Amino acid sequence: MSWNQQVGKKFNKQQIMNYIFSKDVVSRSEIIEETGLKKATVANLVTELLEEQLVLEDGKDQSTGGRRSQLLRFHQNAGFALGIDIGVNYLHGVVVNLKGEIIFEQLQPIYTIQRENYLQNVLALIDTLQKNVPISPYAVIGLGVAVPGSIYQDGTIMNAPNLHWENFDFHHFLQQHIDYPFYISNEANAGAYAGYVVEHHKEIPNLLYVSIGVGLGVGIVIDHTIYLGAQGFSGESGHMIIQMNGRLCKCGRKGCWEAYASEYALIREATYLLKEHDLSLERLINLAENGHADVLQLFADIGYHIGLGMTNLIHTFNPEKIIIGNRMTLAQKFIAPSIEEAIRSNTMPFHLDALSIDYSSLKEHSIVLGAAAFIIDRFIQLPFE
Amino acid sequence: MSWNQQVGKKFNKQQIMNYIFSKDVVSRSEIIEETGLKKATVANLVTELLEEQLVLEDGKDQSTGGRRSQLLRFHQNAGFALGIDIGVNYLHGVVVNLKGEIIFEQLQPIYTIQRENYLQNVLALIDTLQKNVPISPYAVIGLGVAVPGSIYQDGTIMNAPNLHWENFDFHHFLQQHIDYPFYISNEANAGAYAGYVVEHHKEIPNLLYVSIGVGLGVGIVIDHTIYLGAQGFSGESGHMIIQMNGRLCKCGRKGCWEAYASEYALIREATYLLKEHDLSLERLINLAENGHADVLQLFADIGYHIGLGMTNLIHTFNPEKIIIGNRMTLAQKFIAPSIEEAIRSNTMPFHLDALSIDYSSLKEHSIVLGAAAFIIDRFIQLPFE
DNA sequence: ATTTGTTTGTCTATTGGATAGACAAAGTTT
DNA sequence: AAACTTTGTCTATCCAATAGACAAACAAAT
Numbered sequence: 001m002s003w004n005q006q007v008g009k010k011f012n013k014q015q016i017m018n019y020i021f022s023k024d025v026v027s028r029s030e031i032i033e034e035t036g037l038k039k040a041t042v043a044n045l046v047t048e049l050l051e052e053q054l055v056l057e058d059g060k061d062q063s064t065g066g067r068r069s070q071l072l073r074f075h076q077n078a079g080f081a082l083g084i085d086i087g088v089n090y091l092h093g094v095v096v097n098l099k100g101e102i103i104f105e106q107l108q109p110i111y112t113i114q115r116e117n118y119l120q121n122v123l124a125l126i127d128t129l130q131k132n133v134p135i136s137p138y139a140v141i142g143l144g145v146a147v148p149g150s151i152y153q154d155g156t157i158m159n160a161p162n163l164h165w166e167n168f169d170f171h172h173f174l175q176q177h178i179d180y181p182f183y184i185s186n187e188a189n190a191g192a193y194a195g196y197v198v199e200h201h202k203e204i205p206n207l208l209y210v211s212i213g214v215g216l217g218v219g220i221v222i223d224h225t226i227y228l229g230a231q232g233f234s235g236e237s238g239h240m241i242i243q244m245n246g247r248l249c250k251c252g253r254k255g256c257w258e259a260y261a262s263e264y265a266l267i268r269e270a271t272y273l274l275k276e277h278d279l280s281l282e283r284l285i286n287l288a289e290n291g292h293a294d295v296l297q298l299f300a301d302i303g304y305h306i307g308l309g310m311t312n313l314i315h316t317f318n319p320e321k322i323i324i325g326n327r328m329t330l331a332q333k334f335i336a337p338s339i340e341e342a343i344r345s346n347t348m349p350f351h352l353d354a355l356s357i358d359y360s361s362l363k364e365h366s367i368v369l370g371a372a373a374f375i376i377d378r379f380i381q382l383p384f385e
Numbered sequence: 386m387s388w389n390q391q392v393g394k395k396f397n398k399q400q401i402m403n404y405i406f407s408k409d410v411v412s413r414s415e416i417i418e419e420t421g422l423k424k425a426t427v428a429n430l431v432t433e434l435l436e437e438q439l440v441l442e443d444g445k446d447q448s449t450g451g452r453r454s455q456l457l458r459f460h461q462n463a464g465f466a467l468g469i470d471i472g473v474n475y476l477h478g479v480v481v482n483l484k485g486e487i488i489f490e491q492l493q494p495i496y497t498i499q500r501e502n503y504l505q506n507v508l509a510l511i512d513t514l515q516k517n518v519p520i521s522p523y524a525v526i527g528l529g530v531a532v533p534g535s536i537y538q539d540g541t542i543m544n545a546p547n548l549h550w551e552n553f554d555f556h557h558f559l560q561q562h563i564d565y566p567f568y569i570s571n572e573a574n575a576g577a578y579a580g581y582v583v584e585h586h587k588e589i590p591n592l593l594y595v596s597i598g599v600g601l602g603v604g605i606v607i608d609h610t611i612y613l614g615a616q617g618f619s620g621e622s623g624h625m626i627i628q629m630n631g632r633l634c635k636c637g638r639k640g641c642w643e644a645y646a647s648e649y650a651l652i653r654e655a656t657y658l659l660k661e662h663d664l665s666l667e668r669l670i671n672l673a674e675n676g677h678a679d680v681l682q683l684f685a686d687i688g689y690h691i692g693l694g695m696t697n698l699i700h701t702f703n704p705e706k707i708i709i710g711n712r713m714t715l716a717q718k719f720i721a722p723s724i725e726e727a728i729r730s731n732t733m734p735f736h737l738d739a740l741s742i743d744y745s746s747l748k749e750h751s752i753v754l755g756a757a758a759f760i761i762d763r764f765i766q767l768p769f770e
Numbered sequence: 771a772t773t774t775g776t777t778t779g780t781c782t783a784t785t786g787g788a789t790a791g792a793c794a795a796a797g798t799t800t
Numbered sequence: 801a802a803a804c805t806t807t808g809t810c811t812a813t814c815c816a817a818t819a820g821a822c823a824a825a826c827a828a829a830t
Contacts, residue, residue, distance in 0.1 A: 004789085006815090007393070041818075043779065064776085067827095068778080229702055231738065316603065350618065425810080429787085453797060
């Protein structure tokens with residue numbers, strides 16, 4: 001790629017766009033200060049953005065001793081993205097505007113993971129979502145789909161263990177039914193991106209999102225970008241071995257982090273402990289809330305192992321932010337103390353100086369919003385001719 | 386940062402520069418094809434590069450049916466970088482040209498790690514290196530120093546455990562003695578960068594370098610850049626726990642990878658096994674070469690644990706290349722089979738599809754060349770006004 | 771109400787780099 | 801020697817950024 005004036009112009013326009021996007025309202029003068037561009041340049045590029053309906057004029061600012069400036073606002077309803085979270089026992093869809101605000105939402109239970117069947121539900125959901133997109137200049141700008149599994153970079157699902165889907169060309173499937181852009185991502189990566197974009201407004205360039213559900217996966221944001229790895233299988237840290245010859249993991253190997261720190265691990269141990277069948281995370285939380293000592297200890301154990309695996313990530317990544325997300329956060333109050341304890345006692349202290357650990361504030365919306373955020377970002381990155 | 390024509394020009398010039406750098410000899414027409422720029426543009430920018438003595442004209446190409454083209458060559462001796470590897474019992478310095486070829490080298494044993502003393506040796510080495518820089522347009526372009534420890538991004542050594550240096554403002558120290566650019570890096574990061582630049586000619590954007598010496602550290606290259614983490618302490622994966630309540634590590638915690646897979650671990654186990662004092666890696670290799678069964682088994686054990694830790698990295702990074710470097714590679718033939726075995730049996734097979742694992746071909750030059758490579762890269766990136 | 775000063779925003783001429791295409795130079799092939 | 805091909809230079813043109821003049825819109829002082 002080489003440079004020419006068109007590329008330069010696009011770049012500057014993008015800068016201005018990003019700045020307007022990042023603020024609620026801005027004046028042209030603020031843009032001039034921020035970007036270092038000259039008055040005329042900013043004026044020209046803003047005019048184009050106004051014509052493209054990506055930006056709106058919105059009242060005037062207070063005077064600072066002279067002419068009041070025209071305020072600009074990002075046109076957050078210029079277009080809408082669809083997001084779908086393919087869960088093991090639920091299907092979650094949203095319509096969001098360009099700021100990631102939910103305009104329409106549908107959450108439905110799923111009773112069969114049989115693929116053909118499930119995909120019919122997905123198509124019906126897409127249809128519903130489309131019908132709920134408001135009239136706007138750009139209408140549907142695309143669809144993001146998150147899948148709990150390993151996705152090749154070309155959108156083929158290599159393996160979604162809990163759905164029992166394998167080697168399914170999801171990209172090809174969607175291409176046959178949709179004529180707008182779409183992107184298929186891994187569930188942990190979607191969660192990570194939601195954390196990066198929605199929770200932290202793109203202000204933290206490097207962060208980790210630890211998705212603890214039935215399985216355990218990690219989404220890695222490095223330098224403002226999801227790190228995918230060579231094939232797209234990054235973040236399979238659930239299969240990091242923390243105990244040689246340890247507990248058997250679903251993957252067939254022994255001692256994986258996931259075998260000690262996931263919902264699956266929790267329920268397996270609880271079944272053994274309580275000699276009770278059909279246990280669920282919700283049921284166990286209920287027991288814990290009623291002060292069941294064994295269950296409380298079990299959560300503490302799971303928490304400790306979660307924290308222990310996190311220390312391994314901390315030593316490797318020296319991150320400034322880790323977000324814990326997905327279903328296990330429902331038990332936050334029962335696992336948080338032991339997670340903290342495990343990290344405090346197993347991490348070299350200086351690693352903690354720059355680190356903060358959060359529980360995702362987006363709760364069950366993390367994944368679906370992240371899936372949509374990929375699409376929003378792509379739209380905002382290059383809607384230019 | 387905004388774009389203007391100057392920035393654009395610089396960018397194009399850089400593109401041309403990088404292309405000439407990456408090839409041995411190139412014609413202007415090849416550059417035109419590669420970059421998509423027009424004849425006149427390429428001609429102008431190449432003229433500037435010639436004037437700056439970064440590029441040389443070097444004979445003519447074969448004719449392809451018309452006028453023969455003037456060939457261009459990167460001026461690899463336009464300037465020279467110094468590189469220093471601060472070892473625990475050695476001090477290694479090189480003068481390299483802009484292609485990273487060693488022009489002068491000095492390797493000396495170090496008998497005391499007492500800091501003031503050691504630093505006098507470093508200054509003397511710098512002096513010697515400077516005196517061995519050939520006369521050239523740019524002369525000394527800078528100094529890269531690699532330290533076996535955790536380095537803050539500002540060049541302060543937080544902790545170099547095997548040197549017993551702590552909280553030492555190395556940046557400030559060098560600044561008082563040197564008036565050209567310098568960069569202080571962690572030893573594993575330097576090794577990783579050498580692998581990326583020298584061994585793989587910047588063609589592999591993401592790779593891991595596992596430095597196995599007395600300790601164990603990992604250098605991480607992501608998207609053509611060393612990943613430093615929030616503070617600069619990335620790659621402390623030697624302290625990833627692979628066995629809860631396992632072997633005691635020097636860091637005081639239990640079950641660290643380093644306690645199973647480093648030279649320190651090797652010697653500790655060997656001492657226990659052979660009841661012999663003052664063992665060295667070299668002595669053990671010697672025993673292994675003479676077929677000492679227990680020692681062979683010991684190397685196999687170490688190898689297995691090296692491989693096991695590597696699977697953890699593979700699951701997290703899904704890398705396309707891992708380079709094993711530093712002193713332990715001296716025992717390559719005794720550890721390689723069990724490393725491979727550990728990886729094969731503990732990694733999900735699809736992760737291996739895109740992965741290749743090498744032993745550093747640079748041997749004991751890895752670190753010092755990597756240290757210098759940082760400087761070369763910075764010089765090549767922006768020698769423009 | 772008028773004047774002065776300040777900030778915002780537009781308009782115009784200039785600058786500097788990329789570009790198209792003419793042209794010359796240096797080859798090969800017929 | 802003529803025709804063709806490729807390389808490299810030169811010139812006029814294009815276009816986005818820019819400097820700076822100018823007008824518009826406002827506040828505060830007179």
